[in-house]
Amino acid sequence: MKAAFGGTAAGGDIKWSATAPNSTVIYMKNPVIKIGGSDAAAPSAPSHEPTSPRTAALPPAPAGFTGREDELADVLAQLNPGPEGAAPEPGRSERSATSGSPGPPTTTATTVTGMPGVGKTALAQQAAQEAVRQRRFPGGAFFVDLRGDGGDGAGGGGAPLTTEEAVRQLLSAAGESPDGIPPDGQVAAWQRFLARLAEEGSPVLVVLDNAASAGTVSPLLHGGPHRFLVTSRQTLSALTAHRVVLGPMPHDDALAMLDSRLRHIDAADGRVTGDAVGADRLVELCDHLPLALRVAAAALGDEPARSPAQLADALGAEGARSDALAYDDTDESGRPLAVTAAFGTSYRRLSGAQARVFRLLPLATGADVSTSAAAALAGLTVREVRPLLAALARNALLQPHGADRWSMHGLVRSYSAALPRSEEEREDAAGRFLTHLVDTAGQALSVLAADGEHDGESHGEPGGGTGDGDSGNGDGTRGDALRFDGPEEAAAWLRSEHDTLLSAVPAAAEQGQPGLARRLFGMLSACQGLLPSSQRWVEVARGAVERARTDTDREGEAAALRVLGTALVNTGREDEGIAALESSLRVSRESGDRGETLAALLALAGALVAARRPGDARPAAETAREAAREQGEREAEAEAQFLLGHVHILREDRTEAAVHLLDAAAAARECRDPYAEGRALGMLGHLRCDERSFAEAAVLFRETVAAYRAAAEPHAIAPALRWLACALIAAPSEAEPGEVVATLTEATDLHHGTGDRADEVRALRILALQLAVEERRDDAYEAADRALDVHRALGAPAQEADLLFRLALLRMRYTDMADSVREGVDRGHDALMHMAQDPYLRKAMKRHGKFEDYVRSYNTPRPAPADAPGSEQLQQFLRVLAGVGEPADKHFIGCLLATDPERVDAAARWWREAADDGHVPAHLLLGVTAAGRQDWEDAERHFRQAAESGDTEAMYHLGHTLQKRSAPERLAWWRAAADAGHNGARVSLALEHLQAQDGSREEVEDLLRPAADAGNDQAVRLLGTLLHQRGALGEAERLLRLSAAAGTPDGMASLGDLLSDTHRRGLAVWWWRRAAEAGHTGAMVSLGFHAVRARWTEHWWLTAAEAGDDYGMRLLAKLLSQQGRHREAERWQARASAAQVE
Structure with missing residues (x-):
């Protein structure tokens, strides 16, 4: 085959690379190519697969790539070749960061879009390297910089490539000079090339970096198994593609990136962790933008004695942070390390009208701006300004929020604010904006003062207050106040603009308009109670x-x-x-x-x-x-x-x-004033509840709800509905059929709509109990499960455990006791065991007092009996607790007592009673209790009784108990538990085979894989390590990243080992350091080997030695001996020998 860049390569694998740095590169394996009507076949390949893909043919991912895990998983999920998108690794589950779920690709193209400097190319390079490393594209991998920004692309600058120029580069990289092909036939030749590879089952990956438009990219795409990864500052909405939108990094990821970049310069650089407060400020001043973080890291790298706090102080003092965030150099791809340069290329693409609006937007006060306010700022109508704002958003210089609000990234605002504009233009725009705010706020207060007696004709058409259209600021007016169709709309506008309004007060004073500032402040003070x-x-x-x-x-x-x-x-x-x-x-x-x-x-x-x-x-x-x-x-x-x-x-x-x-x-x-009326009536209703006059309270709460409805206050209506439901539960004669459930359902929906998640849980919990009382068991479970989902989203573990416990009681109180007691016991056991394992949760449980008092409180009349209305079934449940129940109930009582560590002996007495009555799970807990006091004989007896009855958990524990005396029988019990699906037993068997070296590697992997798929962390780490050892690097890294992300020191250390073996030293050091900080001595040893200075090698090996690691002791002894410190070396060598004997 003819090679355009250096002749024909011999052998089965062929690699071509463009001579221009980072312009077009390709990795290919055995392509069969038809270009310009002639066939050219690469030399035949050996029948075996290559040991590893040639990732060097792609631009390397930037050193120290961190974060973006969800986005990377999303992109990789799309880079699965094949018409059906079948993944090359069965069982692989990659979650889409955009859609929230994994799934096969629905299109061959994926776009990565976002503002300048956000890391689009870095993510694309990382994903492409990973896909090639996993051998997904045997046909090859191409990379082309389209230079769509016209100045700072990966190729180092120049005019944007046309489609024809891009095709010529691709054809050249494919090994056939395009010179002999007519210009109008080159796109067709590229498409024939892709079609032939598809027929041969050799999909390719094409990375099209820095695209200017969908029109440039579309002719390069192809169907079938090939995949195309496109990056652009434009949204490229005209392109049929899966879109991944990059925003600024989360705070923790931004900190990690800054730390990684500094440690890439000097592995011992700990300034980010050593100056946590300063690093936090620095990351905030960089607005979490990757380019800005790289500039900051480079600046700190030049000055090792400078702290992050000092750099943050300097940035904070700059008038334009975007100008200050510049470093006189380029990155690995030839881009300037300067925020202003990155933004400038996007700004220069704007039309005159777009650029004018862009320059004026920083004059708007507040964190974001509405379309109508932007129209006033620019002196345009809403209809005129909306397409200009949309164009800025397409160029990633503005972010839309909902249907009618827009915001600028902090550094983009800083860049825009520094652009030249005349003083007259600035004053006129600011004056229009402030006048619009004051006039509209006055209009809103007038509508609110009308007590709901609003005349639609005098205040404009419906919807005028939302700014969602041209009403208010119509085609013929510029900067007029909005009009509102009632108090609800006026109040909503005031809430949405409250930050803008507050910021406008000092802005008006600074601009020499004190009267306007006083007037606006007076308006705000009049509605202070309405605003956040x-x-x-x-x-x-x-x-x-x-x-x-x-x-x-x-x-x-x-x-x-x-x-x-x-x-x-x-x-x-x-x-x-x-x-x-x-x-x-x-x-x-x-x-x-x-x-x-x-x-x-x-x-x-x-x-x-x-x-x-x-x-x-x-x-x-x-x-x-x-x-x-x-x-x-x-x-x-x-x-x-x-x-x-x-x-x-x-x-x-x-x-x-x-x-x-x-x-x-x-x-x-x-x-x-319906709001004030409802507030008084609601408090009066609570007084009646305190007096146990629930019927009267229900009447008052009905009036409260009606008053709040008249005030159009959903934040107030929702809790009032909840109070009404509680009163109706306590006074059922006041309720219509189905009224309680309907009231609670509406309250739940309103709480959800207003974002009051904690109150949403309260309503759901009451709803679950009421549905159970009405014997609507499935609906009760659904409401309870929704409450748990909200608890988890709120990150409230103590409340979640408490809710689990209450649900256990719910299931046993309000359902058929004979059929559901075991289900209730299991749920209660799960909840309370969860609490028993967590000191914080156990302390939370103790706040309720002794368990008997806790249960008794469910039957104690309350002013607002929302949590547990009394019932005959509750009395039945309490009798069960008194000791007249079934063995399962005695087991449950033992579980409840065991939540207090001081009452384990009392719990064991209940478990013995249950065990004597033939309750198998009680034997399991008695075995666990005996093992806790190291009574291995008693533990073995109880575990064996439960295991022989088929309890897989007992089989697993019995195996470990038998291991104490090296009994071969342990393997049989672990095998039985593993066959029954016990993941811990699978891991134990795998470890046994590895230690005894009596099983094949495939058998061990087969044992670990289902446990790993089920989320067993030890299995995930062990399987990842084994796959690493046999060279399955892609799958190994995926598993080890899961283990490391779970915070397991062994997982973090193993991931560091893999990253080191794949020449990603910066990331390896990052994970080793995290493992070392968690006490992993092996990671300390690795850090010593990779330290750039001898003193750091000694530091890490000394730390490992002092932690008791005999290998660290021997390494330290050898190092000290080489330094002539023989007495210290002899001491550590002696300690190492003693540790090895032990």
Whole structure:
């Protein structure tokens, strides 16, 4: 065959490589090629498979590649050749980071898209190397830099390649000069080449890096078994492809990348772990962008004495971080190590109108911007600005959020803010933006003040408040205020824009518009209770206080102090907040502002109630009530009455509290304030529950729900529905058929929709119990399982275990005892054993008191009996606990007692009773108890009784007990347990064969594979190690990564060994270090071997020796001897010999 770059290679494997660095490379095995009408066959290959693919033909993945595990798995799942996408490794399960599930490819192309510097090419190179290493593409692997950004591609720059130029490079790399093929026939020649390889069953992988458009890429694609991996800053939505979108790295992965890059420069560099706070700040200032992290690592690498905190301080002081994040060099692919250069190539692709909007967007306050606000900023209509924003998003310079919001990455914003713009242009845009915010906020407050009596004609068409269309900012207006179709829409806009509005207050002041700043701050203070609390409120209010004092504006100072005090209380700083509110009250009285004095009194009373200081809150609330009556302010009077009701609840004076709450509800109803009315009625309902007047409470909660519905407050409606359901459970005569379940179902859905996950669990738990009471067992299980899913998502293990226990009781209380007692026992056992194994969970369990008290609490009347309504079945369950039940129940009682380590002996007595009655699982636990006290004879007796009855767990434990006396019988029991599917027994048998060297490697792997597939970590690590030893590197690395990710020191060390053997030293050192930090002496030894300085070799071997590793002792002795430190060497050699004898 004719080779375009250096003649014909001899032998069965042929490799061609372009002479230009990193431009086009290919790895191929035995291709049969038809190009330009002629056939050319590569020399015939030996019949055996090559021992390893020639990964050197692809650009290497950047050294120190870390993170991106989900995205890498997603890409690799798509790089499975074959028309059906069958994976070359049966049983391999790779999860898609985008779709959330593994699956065969649905298209031959995969795109990796994202902003400049996010690591698209690095991910593509890593995935391609991995696919080739796993021998997925016997036809070869191509890499072409399309230079779509026009300046900083892997090839080192130049104009973007056309499709024809890309085809010429590919044909040349395939070994046939395109010179003899007419230009209009070269694409067809490339397609014939791919078709022939498909017919021969030799799929290829083609990496098309840095594509400018779908049009450039589409002619290069082909169906069949081939796979195409495309990277681009463009979204390439016109291309039929599986898309993987890269964003900034998660914080921990970004830290790991920074650490890896520094250790790649110097393996002993521990600045990231040594200066954790500074490293955190540095990563934040790099906005988790891989390119910025590489620049930071290079800068630190030049200055070994400089800490991450010092570099972070320097970056924080820079006016434009994007300019500061530059290093005078290029990376392995020829890209400049400069954030500004990366962003600049994308910026230069924009049209004039797009570039103008891009330059103006940083003038918007807040973390993101709505389409309507962007229109005001640019002086355009919504219809005009939307396609410009979409174009910026296509170029990865803007990220869309939902249907109508957009945000900039922090470094992109910094780059855009530094671009030149005229002062006039800046002032005009900022003025339009602030005016739009102030006018729209005023419109929203007007609608809210209308008490729901909204006239659609006076406020625009429906939907105008969402900005989802052209209403409000129509075709003929630029920067007008939005219009709202009712209070719900107005409140939603205020919540969505609250960060932007808060940030706009100091921005207006800085731009010389103090009047606008005061007006906007006044609007925000009027709806402070409606908006989320945050530290930003504190910062903005402090600034307003200072400006008011500078202007000697006493009324403004009082109002700002009130807002500040409320913000401090809402963020948990009650003492500071109360002090600010007392200052507000003092200033307002001095200025003679009666309205502000009343507002300050109410805010102070509320803060004192929140601080649980009823003695101080009462006079403030009473003074506020009298002032409100004098001023004829019924809304303020309603608020004061509500606070007085709360004060008397804290004083445990329920009668007086009820009087004030009734007055508060009446005043709120008169003022047509449904939210305040619902709040008073809800608190009154809780008072009636405390008095066990559940029927009256149900009536009050119904009214509460109705009031909150009128206020259109889903955050308030959901808990009110939950309270109503609890009252109806306690007073079933008040409930309509099916009303409780319907009420709880609606509450659950509302909690889910508003993101109140903890309250969602509460509603689901009550729903599960109620469904069980109504004998809807399957529905009850489904609700309980949903609650568990939410608990796990919240990361609340103690609550999860508690919920599991409650569900165990649920199953036994509310279902057929004869049929389901064992199921309930098993679930209760699982939950409580989980708790017994975790000190934190055990402590959580003890908070409930002794177990008998815990169970008794289920039958104790409660003000809100949501967790466990009483029943005859509960009484039956308690009688079982008294000792009159079946053997399984005695076993369960033993499990419950065993959750307290001090009551194991009492638990064993119950287990003996159950065992004497023939309950096999009790024998198993008695055996475990005996083994815990090292009574191996008693343990063997109990394990044998359970094992002979067919208990596989007992077979496994019996085998280990017999191993104590080296009884050959252990193998038979492990074999029986393994045949029954016990994964621990499979691992034990495999280890036995390995130690005795009496089984084939295939037999050992066959034992370990099903255990590994089931997630047994020891099996995963052992199988990975065995596969590593026999050269199955792809599958070995997948398994060892799973083991390492689980935090197993052996897994991390073994993964480090594999990475070292495959010449990825930086990653190997990373995993060895993690294993060493977990105490793995073998990893310490490996770190010593790979240390770049003798002192670090001594450090790691000394650490291993001091941990008792005899090999580390011998290595240390040899090193010390070479250094002439003979006395120390002799001491360590003696210790090594003694350790070996032991």
